[in-house]
Amino acid sequence: MSRHLDIDVAIIGGGLVGSSAALALRGMGFSVALLDKGYCGAQASGVNYGGVRRQGRPVEQLPLSQRAHAVWPRLKAQIGIDGEFLRSGHLKLARSEADMATLEAYKRSVEGHGLDLELIGHNGLRERFGWIGGDILGASFCAGDGHANPRLVSTGFAAAARRAGVHVLESTPVQGVTRNGSGFALEAGDGLSLKARYVINSAGAWAGAFAEAFGEAAPISRIYPSMVVTEPLDPVISVNIGMEGGGIYARQVERGNCVVGGERGLPLDDPDFSRPRGDGALAIMNHAAELFPGLRHAHAIRFWTGTEAATPDKNPVIGPSLTTPGLFHAFGFTGAGFQIAPGVGEVLAELVRDGATSTPIEAFSIGRFGNPTSARTHPGSGAGQNSEPQQAGEFNS
Amino acid sequence: MSARPQPLIVGAGPAGIRAAQALAEVGLRPLVVDEAPSCGGQIYRQRLVPDERSSVALYGSEAAKAEGLHRDFAALTDRIDYWPQALLWSLREGKADIAVGGASRQVAYDGLILATGATDRTLPIPGWTLPGVFTLGGTQIALKAQGCAIGAKVVFIGSGPLLYLVAWQYMKAGVSVAAVLDTAPFSAKLNLLRGLVLEPAVVLRGMRMTAELKLKGVALRYGVSDVRIEGGERVEGIAWREGGGEMHLACDGAGYGLALRSETQLADLAGCRFRFDQRDRAWLPERDAAGRSSADGVYLAGDGASIAGADAAELSGERAALALLEDRGLPHRPERAAAIEHSLARVSRFRDVLEAAFPFPAHWAKDIADETLVCRCEEVSAGELRRAAADFSLSEVNRLKAVSRVGMGRCQGRMCGAAAAELLAAETGRAIDAVGRLRSQAPIKPIPLTLALGEIAREAAE
Numbered sequence A: 001m002s003r004h005l006d007i008d009v010a011i012i013g014g015g016l017v018g019s020s021a022a023l024a025l026r027g028m029g030f031s032v033a034l035l036d037k038g039y040c041g042a043q044a045s046g047v048n049y050g051g052v053r054r055q056g057r058p059v060e061q062l063p064l065s066q067r068a069h070a071v072w073p074r075l076k077a078q079i080g081i082d083g084e085f086l087r088s089g090h091l092k093l094a095r096s097e098a099d100m101a102t103l104e105a106y107k108r109s110v111e112g113h114g115l116d117l118e119l120i121g122h123n124g125l126r127e128r129f130g131w132i133g134g135d136i137l138g139a140s141f142c143a144g145d146g147h148a149n150p151r152l153v154s155t156g157f158a159a160a161a162r163r164a165g166v167h168v169l170e171s172t173p174v175q176g177v178t179r180n181g182s183g184f185a186l187e188a189g190d191g192l193s194l195k196a197r198y199v200i201n202s203a204g205a206w207a208g209a210f211a212e213a214f215g216e217a218a219p220i221s222r223i224y225p226s227m228v229v230t231e232p233l234d235p236v237i238s239v240n241i242g243m244e245g246g247g248i249y250a251r252q253v254e255r256g257n258c259v260v261g262g263e264r265g266l267p268l269d270d271p272d273f274s275r276p277r278g279d280g281a282l283a284i285m286n287h288a289a290e291l292f293p294g295l296r297h298a299h300a301i302r303f304w305t306g307t308e309a310a311t312p313d314k315n316p317v318i319g320p321s322l323t324t325p326g327l328f329h330a331f332g333f334t335g336a337g338f339q340i341a342p343g344v345g346e347v348l349a350e351l352v353r354d355g356a357t358s359t360p361i362e363a364f365s366i367g368r369f370g371n372p373t374s375a376r377t378h379p380g381s382g383a384g385q386n387s388e389p390q391q392a393g394e395f396n397s
Numbered sequence B: 001m002s003a004r005p006q007p008l009i010v011g012a013g014p015a016g017i018r019a020a021q022a023l024a025e026v027g028l029r030p031l032v033v034d035e036a037p038s039c040g041g042q043i044y045r046q047r048l049v050p051d052e053r054s055s056v057a058l059y060g061s062e063a064a065k066a067e068g069l070h071r072d073f074a075a076l077t078d079r080i081d082y083w084p085q086a087l088l089w090s091l092r093e094g095k096a097d098i099a100v101g102g103a104s105r106q107v108a109y110d111g112l113i114l115a116t117g118a119t120d121r122t123l124p125i126p127g128w129t130l131p132g133v134f135t136l137g138g139t140q141i142a143l144k145a146q147g148c149a150i151g152a153k154v155v156f157i158g159s160g161p162l163l164y165l166v167a168w169q170y171m172k173a174g175v176s177v178a179a180v181l182d183t184a185p186f187s188a189k190l191n192l193l194r195g196l197v198l199e200p201a202v203v204l205r206g207m208r209m210t211a212e213l214k215l216k217g218v219a220l221r222y223g224v225s226d227v228r229i230e231g232g233e234r235v236e237g238i239a240w241r242e243g244g245g246e247m248h249l250a251c252d253g254a255g256y257g258l259a260l261r262s263e264t265q266l267a268d269l270a271g272c273r274f275r276f277d278q279r280d281r282a283w284l285p286e287r288d289a290a291g292r293s294s295a296d297g298v299y300l301a302g303d304g305a306s307i308a309g310a311d312a313a314e315l316s317g318e319r320a321a322l323a324l325l326e327d328r329g330l331p332h333r334p335e336r337a338a339a340i341e342h343s344l345a346r347v348s349r350f351r352d353v354l355e356a357a358f359p360f361p362a363h364w365a366k367d368i369a370d371e372t373l374v375c376r377c378e379e380v381s382a383g384e385l386r387r388a389a390a391d392f393s394l395s396e397v398n399r400l401k402a403v404s405r406v407g408m409g410r411c412q413g414r415m416c417g418a419a420a421a422e423l424l425a426a427e428t429g430r431a432i433d434a435v436g437r438l439r440s441q442a443p444i445k446p447i448p449l450t451l452a453l454g455e456i457a458r459e460a461a462e
């Protein structure tokens, strides 16, 4: 079956980054195709932990993060559902004096960015968050942060984009992109060819191959954060919990299930797929039961992992291609793209429309990896040898 | 010779027991794990606390088989390792994670026989979550394991041989059986005549039970639809449609089931390829006539591989073990293997007959009322599923799970997954095999957060 589409913007990857960009671009009047090799929101964007937090981000991410911060409470108006977003506050715990000092230093470094962090000592913690056990010395609280349901938010953005008139093409892997004349030609799915003036590369953990095809390799690796969820319980955990130095994060959804993360899963033979490590999941479970005595009698009902692209400096790649006009990248969110994605979508839309954005993104340029970014235009090519079309839906959710 | 880890058998029902026996006979020492406190599986389940009931009282016509299996398994004690009350909750890369005695132990195995059995299959009907409503299997377990009935006046609803069997067992135990409501028309039962040639004893036993139920004045109704279980705090009665008329009956207990569904999550985690089986109306792991799955060293037996009944489970358990022996280059009795395959082929023909006599009422799915719960763990109603499918324009069951939470709860879709797929298929006008299958994830059943990280239990050698 061969089909043809002629549109303004083709977006490769229907995660939260691609879907929110699609919705924003459509709102500006562009014709848009959103392509996903599987289902929109079935990868990292739909299976992540659901933490909507600014606290802990590198300071250069904060303007973008603040921009996204304004979107979250408006989800209902924007996509028709609230995505179970809850402004619960995010509490980052310190196990040692050194951890506490790090939290204090972080608070000072982000002064003026609107996070309004509050440091809490041991006694304050006992008074206000008595349900936390273990040897916790203190914490830093960000009242404006929270959590949401990634399965709903990510699927919801794609559904809203479809309703707004975006061509949402699922089970349609992009096999090749080439620059031709004033635009791009894309080959996708089962005999679909597209002509587009602009292309956005938001293919998540698979985005590297598309960047490389245009002569700008990014040093992307893959990580597989590992999650555990409990059966529904009476209210125990009232805020989104994180830990200085990593180790554990936890939240409780309105229905009562506690979602806990902390370890990393392992890739399967095919690195697109991964699985929680049994002992890793047990370690998270034991750790949660220790930190939250209210969970001591709880059962874990499900584990999962997701596939995420990571960069060496933990910052994403966001911005125009340095080799190819009309191409924009947004990937490599290194385990923290859920909160900022709705802001990234707006920024990408502005870049397409205006060639510039009001939000500082220089730190995220693909040029920072020191590529041989010659000005000559690269021809582009396929999704790479190792990104075979996936069987629909066969992912780790 | 370098030591190889030993084979692992999951399930000590008829299939697992016969598999263990065949392996032990040539000197392999399998590890057998089962969640239950004692061997026997579903049909030959042993009572929790010894009481004065005889085997015949417990197992009826199958008493001799039950005793034989229990005895044969006991005789293996010194030649196998057996962990009762041990839940195998995850499988990966030749290692099994097993929760036993408060700790999780990791077992490396070489050769895996999955004999995980089946559970009841249902479709949601109004009132099915009321106290006093049990699945047919649960109704029977109450009687077998605990020696108690689910009510004083009980109605049986559904399809499948178990419907009549459990009603008959309740009647024999002295419980008042108010009615048996069969979802299939009486004409479907005529198919059983074809079965007389294949399995005369089984068909005649079924006929005798039906006759005895009738003789005792139990109402046997056929072709019922629109079944609703009524009551405030618990079951008080049941209403249904039959030949255009509205019927109603008072009762205080209801046993409901639409035959069985295979427990396939471990096969999924073991990497077996699945195919849609029209007869079982389910995705099942592929296997050859010997029980080999598509994954190396993984064998499938019993009702966990495909519904075929207890006698077939014994046979397929033994057959799978012989296949494992053959693949390991050990004595594997080819003539016995051929005889078993021959018998299993006959069972399969009989299963076609049974399926025609006790068809699954797939057409019910489109009529499930919006307010009826489909997923009781996560409290998701039929209406919410329909809305989710429409709002997100979904036609794949894992996507439906992602946005609606159906199948995400304690049972991980083992109870509601088939119903959700039927509903999605009916709603989107697709065939049942076109909406996909719920993927399995560890842990396949809930495990305590405090489960201790146990030692690597057995690198064990032969």
Ligand SMILES: Cc1cc2nc3c(=O)[nH]c(=O)nc-3n(C[C@H](O)[C@H](O)[C@H](O)COP(=O)(O)OP(=O)(O)OC[C@H]3O[C@@H](n4cnc5c(N)ncnc54)[C@H](O)[C@@H]3O)c2cc1C
Pocket: A012, A013, A014, A015, A016, A017, A018, A035, A036, A037, A038, A039, A040, A041, A042, A043, A044, A045, A046, A047, A048, A049, A050, A051, A052, A053, A172, A173, A174, A175, A202, A203, A204, A205, A206, A207, A224, A225, A226, A227, A305, A306, A307, A308, A330, A331, A332, A333, A334, A335, A336, A337, A338, A339, A340, A341, A383, A387
């Ligand atoms: C388990 C886990 C927990 C996390 N927890 C958090 C958290 O709590 N807070 C937070 O802020 N972030 C979190 N993250 C990170 C966050 O989920 C990601 O950074 C974010 O979702 C990235 O969005 P994306 O749209 O770039 O990627 P994805 O959601 O991965 O989307 C990329 C899409 O591209 C598609 N694609 C790939 N190749 C092709 C092709 N050739 N053709 C067409 N389509 C293609 C894929 O199918 C996929 O749908 C977590 C991540 C994981 C995995």
Ligand SMILES: Cc1cc2nc3c(=O)[nH]c(=O)nc-3n(C[C@H](O)[C@H](O)[C@H](O)COP(=O)(O)OP(=O)(O)OC[C@H]3O[C@@H](n4cnc5c(N)ncnc54)[C@H](O)[C@@H]3O)c2cc1C
Pocket: B010, B011, B012, B013, B014, B015, B016, B033, B034, B035, B036, B040, B041, B042, B043, B044, B086, B087, B088, B089, B115, B116, B117, B118, B119, B120, B136, B137, B138, B140, B141, B162, B165, B260, B263, B266, B301, B302, B303, B304, B308, B309, B310, B311, B313, B444
């Ligand atoms: C509730 C119920 C009642 C039935 N009643 C009858 C009847 O009265 N008459 C009749 O002819 N047939 C009956 N059947 C069908 C009959 O039970 C089966 O045909 C037969 O038991 C199949 O044997 P099997 O060895 O395949 O599985 P089973 O006998 O079901 O044995 C499977 C065993 O595996 C164990 N197991 C499964 N997964 C795991 C795991 N992950 N970890 C550890 N252990 C595990 C289970 O605890 C179970 O003991 C019934 C079935 C059910 C479900």
